[in-house]
Amino acid sequence: QVQLVESGGGLVQAGGSLRLSCAASGLPFSSYRMGWFRQAPGKERQFVAGISWRGSSISYGDSVKGRFIISRDNAKNTIYLQMNTLKSEDTAVFYCAASRGFEFDYWGQGTQVTVSS
Secondary structure, eight states: OOEEEEEOOEEEETTOOEEEEEEEESSOGGGSEEEEEEEOTTSOOEEEEEEOTTSOOEEEOTTTTTTEEEEEETTTTEEEEEEOSOOGGGOEEEEEEEESSSSOOEEOOOEEEEEEO
């Protein structure tokens, strides 16, 4: 059974930082492209960042470029999202996801990030 478990969310003041983690199990992790998405209340799910299976290819959504950093540790079956200079508009539930192809096949349950202004 595939499981993706996010952690590290919480309440932070604007300008602060948080580091999210996503631990994967039940899949050949190093073969999967991984991503972070977020969804704010009343808004559509938004792509945040993606990383290839070896970490050699990384992409970011426009709203987080220069502030967020995605990384992965294949030995630990874990990806990370370092979030810096957080803004109130970053408030959302953050999800990690795994993909073998074009679509993301597996999703975590999400972790809440709240940025107070």
